[in-house]
Amino acid sequence: MAYSNKVLDHYNNPRNVGSFDRDDPVVGTGVVGAPECGDVMKLQIKVNKATGLIEEARFKTFGCGSAIASSSLATVWLKGKSLDQALEIKNTSIVEELALPPVKVHCSVLAEDAIKAAVRDYQQKQGSCEAETTAVAVTA
Amino acid sequence: MALSLPVYMDNNSTTPCDPRVVEAMLPYFTEKFGNAASRNHAFGWQAEEAVENAREQVAELIGASPKEIIFTSGATESNNLAIKGVASMYRKKGNHIITCVTEHKAVIDPCKRLERDGWNVTWLPVDSEGRVDPQEVRDAITDQTILVSIMVANNEVGTIQPIAEIGAICKEKGFLFHTDAVQAAGKIPLDVQKMGIDLLSLSGHKMYGPKGVGALYVRRKDPRVRLDAIQDGGGHERGMRSGTLAVPLIVGLGAAAEIARKEMPEENARLTRLRERLRQGIMGQLDHVEVNGHSTERLPGNMNLSFGFVEGEGLMMGIKDIAVSSGSACTSASLEPSYVLKALGADDERAHSSIRFGIGRFNTDEEIDFVIRDVVRAVNHLREMSPLYEMHRAGIDLKTVQWVGH
Numbered sequence: 001m002a003y004s005n006k007v008l009d010h011y012n013n014p015r016n017v018g019s020f021d022r023d024d025p026v027v028g029t030g031v032v033g034a035p036e037c038g039d040v041m042k043l044q045i046k047v048n049k050a051t052g053l054i055e056e057a058r059f060k061t062f063g064c065g066s067a068i069a070s071s072s073l074a075t076v077w078l079k080g081k082s083l084d085q086a087l088e089i090k091n092t093s094i095v096e097e098l099a100l101p102p103v104k105v106h107c108s109v110l111a112e113d114a115i116k117a118a119v120r121d122y123q124q125k126q127g128s129c130e131a132e133t134t135a136v137a138v139t140a
Numbered sequence: 141m142a143l144s145l146p147v148y149m150d151n152n153s154t155t156p157c158d159p160r161v162v163e164a165m166l167p168y169f170t171e172k173f174g175n176a177a178s179r180n181h182a183f184g185w186q187a188e189e190a191v192e193n194a195r196e197q198v199a200e201l202i203g204a205s206p207k208e209i210i211f212t213s214g215a216t217e218s219n220n221l222a223i224k225g226v227a228s229m230y231r232k233k234g235n236h237i238i239t240c241v242t243e244h245k246a247v248i249d250p251c252k253r254l255e256r257d258g259w260n261v262t263w264l265p266v267d268s269e270g271r272v273d274p275q276e277v278r279d280a281i282t283d284q285t286i287l288v289s290i291m292v293a294n295n296e297v298g299t300i301q302p303i304a305e306i307g308a309i310c311k312e313k314g315f316l317f318h319t320d321a322v323q324a325a326g327k328i329p330l331d332v333q334k335m336g337i338d339l340l341s342l343s344g345h346k347m348y349g350p351k352g353v354g355a356l357y358v359r360r361k362d363p364r365v366r367l368d369a370i371q372d373g374g375g376h377e378r379g380m381r382s383g384t385l386a387v388p389l390i391v392g393l394g395a396a397a398e399i400a401r402k403e404m405p406e407e408n409a410r411l412t413r414l415r416e417r418l419r420q421g422i423m424g425q426l427d428h429v430e431v432n433g434h435s436t437e438r439l440p441g442n443m444n445l446s447f448g449f450v451e452g453e454g455l456m457m458g459i460k461d462i463a464v465s466s467g468s469a470c471t472s473a474s475l476e477p478s479y480v481l482k483a484l485g486a487d488d489e490r491a492h493s494s495i496r497f498g499i500g501r502f503n504t505d506e507e508i509d510f511v512i513r514d515v516v517r518a519v520n521h522l523r524e525m526s527p528l529y530e531m532h533r534a535g536i537d538l539k540t541v542q543w544v545g546h
Contacts, residue, residue, distance in 0.1 A: 019523050031527065035487070038451055038453075042527035058151060064451055065453065067454070
């Protein structure tokens with residue numbers, strides 16, 4: 001199976017490889033997939049609390065070239081988006097952009113799942129922080 | 141000599157034709173084009189002579205007599221003919237077949253078809269290095285057993301089975317022994333007498349001959365093996381395989397067999413040396429690399445390695461100047477990781493991370509060194525990108541992680 005030029009480009013020059021501190025309150029982390037399935041994606045977003053926009057995104061992926069390209073592309077697309085806009089990224093757009101063949105569609109699904117998981121993680125962190133603040137406020 | 145890219149190191153999949161083989165074949169496409177079955181003119185005699193010469197060459201490779209060689213279209217046909225042909229012919233004697241889980245699909249699927257049609261098949265397991273225990277063959281025998289089919293060497297992990305021991309059991313118990321010798325023929329010494337083999341399949345294109353031709357050895361005495369033909373017609377090949385003989389291809393198979401036989405001792409030593417150079421070169425520079433298959437009982441040119449924390453197809457993409465294979469699901473149509481590696485007890489992750497290097501006649505030391513460098517570079521690159529490697533370095537046991545599968 002031949003890869004599209006865009007998949008090759010992201011594979012050879014992956015954008016935003018790396019990790020943020022997952023305990024940082026402004027970082028949301030999504031880890032999806034499983035080693036026995038042959039792909040694991042870790043996708044992280046760093047959110048500017050003032051603007052509510054994703055300032056930076058990072059990924060690390062264990063998987064085939066299409067999985068690596070899908071997550072690399074996701075980090076590019078996430079940068080500068082609000083959380084709501086991030087949740088609107090659909091796997092079909094990734095499939096289209098990277099010209100993924102049907103057998104590789106699951107890689108794009110995984111990337112969409114990773115985005116959702118990262119946003120959820122960030123929101124939960126914020127939620128729990130707020131809850132904490134509220135709790136403190138009540139006891140005070 | 142300058143390195144020419146890409147490097148072909150997938151010789152368990154197929155091999156290029158040796159130029160000497162092509163040279164032997166060429167006249168049989170044009171001036172010597174006769175039908176080997178034409179008994180009444182020089183064109184036919186010429187073709188028949190060439191076929192009989194090839195029959196001798198193939199027979200000599202495996203210690204058989206030329207009359208015991210049936211030419212086919214390849215090893216898939218040979219395996220089908222052997223298994224289904226025996227099953228049908230000996231149906232009254234019994235309906236039980238013994239084979240093993242790491243066989244090639246060309247053995248597994250005919251056996252599965254027979255299972256659907258009412259035969260009983262015992263699927264023997266293998267140990268962690270891919271070997272069948274001959275004692276398990278013995279234990280699986282019933283009074284209905286008519287055939288054992290165990291390959292000589294595995295196509296993925298290169299493990300060589302204890303064929304002579306299994307053959308001896310079959311002789312002792314009086315039923316037939318078929319072996320798929322596709323990977324082994326022309327690579328390691330085979331002797332149908334010493335190994336107690338009654339039927340043996342081999343293929344041209346795995347031993348530097350042409351694609352589209354193979355052979356089935358069918359023993360003629362002690363015992364005389366009979367087969368129900370699958371393909372009926374002109375009664376060629378002792379009635380076991382009708383169809384006009386593919387003279388140029390058969391000539392090529394014969395030439396390939398002769399070259400392989402004559403060069404085997406030297407070539408085996410060279411391939412074993414290259415294989416170990418590759419293994420040591422890679423494992424000396426990378427940690428978390430595991431050998432799949434047997435450490436010593438394996439084909440000289442086969443090395444199958446799993447690279448921890450790296451997915452096989454992703455790795456193949458990173459070494460795009462090297463043609464290899466992977467047991468990763470992503471490279472298979474079924475999206476299932478290699479059933480062979482799973483049968484060895486490897487977990488799915490290890491199967492996903494496996495690469496098969498098939499070193500062959502035309503590979504050089506320079507190529508091995510290039511492959512070592514390129515694989516080490518790509519694995520390091522991918523590990524930097526791997527969340528699993530990151531977790532491993534952080535001291536997290538990946539086996540304890542609750543993964544969210546999809």
